[in-house]
Amino acid sequence: MKLICSDLEGVFVPEIWVNVAEKTGIEELKLTTREISDYDVLMTKRLSVLDKHGLKLKDITDIISTIELLEGALEALNWIRERAQIIILSDTFEEFARPLMKKLNYPALLCHSLLIDSEGRIADYKLRQANQKKHAIKAFKSLNYTTIAFGDSYNDTAMIKEADYGFFFRPPDNVIREFPEVEVTHTYDELREKLKSLL
Amino acid sequence: MKLICSDLEGVFVPEIWVNVAEKTGIEELKLTTREISDYDVLMTKRLSVLDKHGLKLKDITDIISTIELLEGALEALNWIRERAQIIILSDTFEEFARPLMKKLNYPALLCHSLLIDSEGRIADYKLRQANQKKHAIKAFKSLNYTTIAFGDSYNDTAMIKEADYGFFFRPPDNVIREFPEVEVTHTYDELREKLKSLL
Numbered sequence: 001m002k003l004i005c006s007d008l009e010g011v012f013v014p015e016i017w018v019n020v021a022e023k024t025g026i027e028e029l030k031l032t033t034r035e036i037s038d039y040d041v042l043m044t045k046r047l048s049v050l051d052k053h054g055l056k057l058k059d060i061t062d063i064i065s066t067i068e069l070l071e072g073a074l075e076a077l078n079w080i081r082e083r084a085q086i087i088i089l090s091d092t093f094e095e096f097a098r099p100l101m102k103k104l105n106y107p108a109l110l111c112h113s114l115l116i117d118s119e120g121r122i123a124d125y126k127l128r129q130a131n132q133k134k135h136a137i138k139a140f141k142s143l144n145y146t147t148i149a150f151g152d153s154y155n156d157t158a159m160i161k162e163a164d165y166g167f168f169f170r171p172p173d174n175v176i177r178e179f180p181e182v183e184v185t186h187t188y189d190e191l192r193e194k195l196k197s198l199l
Numbered sequence: 200m201k202l203i204c205s206d207l208e209g210v211f212v213p214e215i216w217v218n219v220a221e222k223t224g225i226e227e228l229k230l231t232t233r234e235i236s237d238y239d240v241l242m243t244k245r246l247s248v249l250d251k252h253g254l255k256l257k258d259i260t261d262i263i264s265t266i267e268l269l270e271g272a273l274e275a276l277n278w279i280r281e282r283a284q285i286i287i288l289s290d291t292f293e294e295f296a297r298p299l300m301k302k303l304n305y306p307a308l309l310c311h312s313l314l315i316d317s318e319g320r321i322a323d324y325k326l327r328q329a330n331q332k333k334h335a336i337k338a339f340k341s342l343n344y345t346t347i348a349f350g351d352s353y354n355d356t357a358m359i360k361e362a363d364y365g366f367f368f369r370p371p372d373n374v375i376r377e378f379p380e381v382e383v384t385h386t387y388d389e390l391r392e393k394l395k396s397l398l
Contacts, residue, residue: 001293001311001312001325001327003309081305082301082305085293085307085308085309086307087286087307094200094284102281105304105305106280106281106304106306107305107307108284108285108286108306108307109284110202110284110342112200113200126200128200128342128343128344129342129343132342132343135341135342136342139338139339139341139342140338142334142338143309143327143328143331143334143335143338144327144328144331145327
């Protein structure tokens with residue numbers, strides 16, 4: 001049996017932090033795993049920036065609620081869910097993702113979580129597991145699934161390589177250059193064709 | 200982080216085979232894991248009965264499409280999906296489950312699959328993995344999830360015991376008697392209260 005695992009940001013929804021940066025006007029929040037591949041370094045910086053500006057969880061989730069899905073994303077995801085099982089593997093946090101998962105009709109999501117203090121401040125973040133996307137693929141393989149994985153960026157490459165079938169969806173040029181051996185899809189039509197050939 | 204795993208039949212949808220038996224009028228199809236705890240024995244019998252009556256996959260899925268969800272099931276599942284991640288672990292088959300998963304808005308489902316021949320006859324079934332519900336709980340624990348599991352019958356007991364928190368939902372009396380150590384919930388309100396206390 002086949003199981004599809006996909007990234008979230010850059011695949012079905014825009015980069016959350018980039019949008020938060022734009023809507024708050026805070027430049028330092030625009031950095032993503034596309035620019036800083038070490039996720040721990042990136043997240044520590046992000047939380048210190050939020051603190052410096054006095055932004056609490058609710059301020060951020062209010063902003064995230066206004067983010068639109070990528071154009072065609074809901075239709076593409078619905079198409080997949082009518083045909084196969086998909087589980088989204090993301091390095092975002094449950095608390096941030098929820099407003100967007102609602103817009104996607106709650107596909108299953110394996111990600112990380114935040115620690116919120118009594119005043120609603122984001123006190124810390126808790127990575128459920130280092131390299132969780134790769135571990136999830138291994139776990140699904142141990143359940144006798146043939147795994148299909150796609151995503152757009154650095155933090156997807158281990159999952160893409162671990163999966164039985166892995167490819168990029170809309171990666172930036174630097175990622176394409178760094179991983180020339182990984183197949184690339186660009187549009188939801190291409191994604192559907194690729195998945196049709198694999199399912 | 201918490202992850203909920205639940206059974207499907209008897210929890211959110213009626214027993215599929217019982218309904219197929221009623222709608223076809225074939226008594227022998229009414230047996231379930233409630234009566235025959237060895238799933239392989241049960242399934243081999245079911246497929247031979249279908250063959251004897253000349254019933255193909257489409258005949259069965261047409262019937263399954265007419266099955267209604269259990270009353271309150273959709274609301275209960277929506278309530279869960281707004282608050283937590285849930286993955287349904289079922290010993291049914293992807294092909295049979297699809298019409299009912301559509302009615303539930305496609306929650307993630309890990310189950311088994313059928314082998315269909317060129318004439319649409321169900322030639323065989325393929326258990327993805329023996330004791331798959333228990334293995335899935337172990338896999339999610341290996342991903343650092345604290346697991347919560349519930350179901351109604353024999354084939355849920357290994358998953359319920361393997362999970363960090365496990366309980367029954369609407370089990371028949373014989374299952375309650377055989378597993379007196381497992382907590383029991385009866386209504387969706389009780390289920391919600393139980394989950395609230397665990398999340």
